[in-house]
Amino acid sequence: MTFLCYRIIFCNTGVFMNDQITTTRLPADTRNKLFALSRIKGKTMSDIIKEALEGYYEREENKIDSFTLGESFYGKYGSGEKDRATTYKERIKVKLSGRKA
Helix, strand or coil: CEEEEEEECCCCCHHHCCEEEEEEEEEHHHHHHHHHHHHCCCCHHHHHHHHHHHHHHHHHCCCHHHHHHHHHHHHCCCCCCCCCCCHHHHHHHHHHHHHHH
């Protein structure tokens, strides 16, 4: 697999003196796709990489575990029964026996 080095310029403030330069290795086919996309979009390869990284950061920041997703609902719709979690088997038996009768 052939790798090409490509220098990425990150512009935080729009002032070139504050830009940080990062070098990364890209497989030749990835670099060629990036080059083609930059020509099609009329953007620099650096701009496309910056946009891709921002999208990646957003997706990673928005990853929330299931507990956090449901946290706003916990206790919101309570039944008022304090022992509901420990008596569920008994409630199921009662409901099932009611169906058979």
